[in-house]
Amino acid sequence: MRYSLAFTAFAGLVAAAPSPQVFDFNLIQDAPSPTATAPPLTAVSDMITVSPAEASSAASAAVTAVQTGVAKMKRGAASSTGTATTSSTSSCPTTPEAGTYCGFINPEDACAKQPDGYGPVPTPDTVAAFQSYPEWAKDALSAKTPSGYAQTFKNLNASVSANSYLGLITLHSYDTLGCSQWCDNTTLCTGFNIYVERDPALNPSDNCPLPASISNYKCTLWGSGVEASAATNFGDYRGQFQVVIAGSDGYEKTNTTVPATPPGCSKPTKCPGGAVNNPSSCIGTQFFPGPFNVALCADYAKFTNLYNRMHSSSSSSFSSRRKPYPQCRSFNAYMIKRDGKAQGTYCSLFEDVVDAAVGRYQPGWMSRHFWGVESSCVVSLL
Ligand SMILES: *[C@@H]1O[C@H](CO)[C@@H](O)[C@H](O)[C@H]1NC(C)=O
Ligand SMILES: *[C@@H]1O[C@H](CO)[C@@H](O)[C@H](O)[C@H]1NC(C)=O
Ligand SMILES: *[C@@H]1O[C@H](CO)[C@@H](O)[C@H](O)[C@H]1NC(C)=O
Helix, strand or coil, rough: EEEEEEECHHHHHHHHCCCCCCHHHHHHHCCCCCCCCCCCCCCCECCCCCCHHHHHHHHHHHHHHHHHHCCCCCCCCCCCCCEEEECCCCCCCCCCCCCCCCCCCCCCCCCCCCCCCEECCCCCCCCHHCCCCCCHHHHHHHHHCCCCEEEEEEECEEEEEEEEEEEEEEEECCCCCHHHHHHCCCCCCEEEEEEEEEEEEEECCECCCCCCCEEEEEEEEEECCHHHHEEECCCCEECEEEEEEEEEEEEEEEHCCCCCCCCEEEEEEEECCCCECCCEEEEEEEECCCCCCHHHHHHHHHHHHHHHHHHHCCCCCCCCCCCCCCCCEEEEEEEEEECEEEEEEEEECCCHHHHHHHHEEEEECCEEEEEEEEEEEEEEEE
16 A cells, blocks of 8 residues: 655645744644554554655755745745655565465455464453453563653553554564664654554455454554553454454653754754743744654745745835844744644744743643643754
C-alpha cells in the first residue's frame, strides 16, 4: 500500500493566516487528520517515512529565486511538506521460502496463514483467556524502561491511536529495549507503545470463520509522547474473529529529546513548561496535523518572510522609517494534545527573538476539551 499526505499550500496558509492569536484551537478542530493514525488491522510491519527536507528545499528554492531576481511567485511551488508514507502489510524474509506466504501464499488470501505470532497461545484459546492470561500482565508490569525514556502507562487493554503515528514492528518477545531502538533510529520518534495482540492464525474467511489465534508482540512508534488517554484502540473484528489487546505499556522521551535543528535556524531551545505567550510580536500561527516536526514551522516562517517581502515590494509607499514588512525572527513550535491525544505541530511566528524561558503557557480546558502543550521549543532564524 502506498499513499501520500499533502498539506495545504504554504502560500494559502500565509494568505489565509488569521489575526495572530497565540493559541487558536479552531485551527486544530478544522484540520483534517493524517491518513494513518494507527497501524492497519492486518499489519505486522508498517513504516511512515517523513521527509521534511522536501519542504525545506521547496521553500528555500523559492527564497533563492527571489534573491536572485527571478521574482516569480509560484503558488504551488512550495505546496507540499513531503510527508510521504509507505506501508506494507506483511514482513518477508529476504529470500522467500517455499511454502511460506512470502514465496507462494498471499496472507490476504482466504484462510492464508498469517505472519509472525511469536508469543504463547493461552488455553483455552478464547478472548477471555487471552485477556486474563497472567503472562501478559507479568511482561507489561516487569518490563525494563529503556534508558532516556519514561514509562507513561502500563498493562492496559488498549493500544495507542493518534495523529502522530510513525510505524509498527512485530517483535519476537515483549522487548521494550528492542522497541526503543527502533524508535531511536526512526526520524521524529519520541514515544512507543508495546503490547500483545490476539490475532487469527489464518485469514478469517467463509471456510475458516473462527481460526485458532496467534499472539503478536507489537511495537508502534509515535512522533509525540504517549499517554494512557491515547490508548483507545481495544481491538476489532476480522470477520467473526475478535482481535483484542493486552499488556499495553507506553514509553516516551519527549522530556529528554531536543528536536533536530532545521536548516538555516538556531538549535531549538526547550521551553520550561509550555508555549510562548507573546501576542504583541506574533505575526502568524499555523497548525500541521501529524508527528511533531519543527522543520514544518521553519518552512512556514521562511515562506511567510518571503511572501511578506514580495507583497511589500509591490506597494512601496511606506515611509522610510517604517519597517518594510513584518519579518519573522524566531518561532515557537510545539506538539498540541487534545484530551491527551497528539494532534500535530503548532507554530507561532514572532518578530522578536523570544527567550525560551518565557514558554510556560498551557491552554488547559477550552471548548470542552483539555489542550496540552508538549515538546515546546524556540528557534531563531539565522
Ligand atoms: C479494558 O479494561 C477496562 C478496565 O479494566 C474494562 O472496563 C474494559 O471492559 C476492558 N475492555 C476490553 C475490550 O477488554
Ligand atoms: C533500527 O534498529 C533496529 C533494532 O535495533 C534494527 O534492527 C534496524 O536495522 C535499525 N534500522 C536502521 C535503519 O538503523
Ligand atoms: C515531562 O515534563 C513535564 C513538565 O515538567 C512533566 O509535567 C511531565 O510529567 C514529564 N513527563 C514525564 C513522562 O516525565
